[in-house]
Amino acid sequence: MKKLGTLCFAMALLALGACKDTGPKERFLPPSTGGVNSLMVVMDTELWKGPVGDKIRDEFAAQVMGLPQREPIFTITQLPPQVFKGTTTYSRSVLFVEQDSTSLAHIKDDAYSKPQKVAVVTGPTEEILIQNLDSLAPRAIKAFKKVEIAEAQKRFGRSLSEDKALEEEFGIRLKVPSLYKVGKREKNFVWMDIQIPKGTMNIIAYEMPWDSFRNDSTFVEDIVRMRDSIGQKYVPGPYENTYMITEKAFAPYVFPAEIGGKKAVEVKGMWEIHGYPMAGPFLTYIINDEVNQRKMVLEGFTFAPSTEKRDYMFELEAILRTVDFDPKPVSK
Missing domain, CATH: 3.30.379 (Chitobiase; domain 2)
Structure with missing residues (x-):
């Protein structure tokens, strides 16, 4: 039976x-x-x-x-x-x-x-x-x-942010929950975050030149170098001369992906604060935006010490995967 x-x-x-x-x-x-x-x-x-x-x-x-x-x-x-x-x-x-x-x-x-x-x-x-x-x-x-x-x-998706920072700066749209707020906006950089128990969830966006990452043999090192330079410029730590970098102890994981109908790479790893004991996971998408001759970079990262982070990072992935590109070139 x-x-x-x-x-x-x-x-x-x-x-x-x-x-x-x-x-x-x-x-x-x-x-x-x-x-x-x-x-x-x-x-x-x-x-x-x-x-x-x-x-x-x-x-x-x-x-x-x-x-x-x-x-x-x-x-x-x-x-x-x-x-x-x-x-x-x-x-x-x-x-x-x-x-x-x-x-x-x-x-x-x-x-x-x-x-x-x-x-x-x-x-x-x-x-x-x-x-x-x-x-x-x-x-x-x-x-x-x-x-x-x-x-x-x-x-x-039941309650989405109406902020236009990403659209105005990069010509892209993300379905971001309304509780996320833009905390920093500069030329070629937007940072949104939300408070969670014991920490924050964060989304950042910026673009890189189209001809970035041309050398396959140094691809991972170039990604780390890019993240570290952006972190030093835009993502400060709690004290002077502290800033976000890619954790030095482990190389990030890199996979092929498709985001917003475009070829991309998915990068998963750990971030840390240079000069201060803070760390957490990150997820980065580097997207080939041929129309605008650029690499569009979207990243989510979480700071939540002593807390399980799987579902936080999963939500960030779900948000980043909603990216929609304007079919027309972005005017600069």
Whole structure:
């Protein structure tokens, strides 16, 4: 019965998808629920306690890069399949895993609620389950993160700042929550921040020449040099001759990205204050704005000592990813 139940669950997801794609009427789906960056894992508790559960924890609760302390990508709640019913099925991100004679590894949209991503993994043995998880995990993490970003944007989008500093200075628009305020605006630099318990969340924006970062062999060093020069000029510390720089002990992580419909790089790492014991995580996007022949730089950073920072940085990422470029060249 257990295997039959899994097969029925998987077939039901396929049928739901087919009905939604070809049926004359759209099914009513309740709104999905759950905290941002939460993941519902539906699987037998004994499997959860063994190697299959270990594989799930290794992939979906891996450490977030660029944070000072260990924090998982997703906060996981595990439920046995018989409990997954009613409102629990409305969870926004769901991973369903069960040992079964069939072998499946796929992702469905909006199976029980909307928006929702349900990753389904089945297999006849624990070894095959682990193989299927290994093959699906990168796609599933990407899909879950996408729906979580959209949820974060939906939440803060209810009350947005009407400040025009970014638009007037750079010809860009960001959907920034109204609680963020512009604290500094100079030629080629805008700084917005918000007070949080024990610290601040910050967004800064500036541009660099189009021909910056032409040498691949010194790319990371050039990024660090850029951040340090901007920090020294615009982001002072609490005392004279103190200012923000990139933490010297660790090189930042750099990944390709696409932001605002343009090619970019994503940089994650730690900042510190030169000459003073303050530090925290940062996220930088360096965006190729060919229309304006510039590199547009957007950065979010957090200062929140002795506090978990994953969700703060996730909100900053969600904000920065809303960037919209004016299609016309910016007049200078």
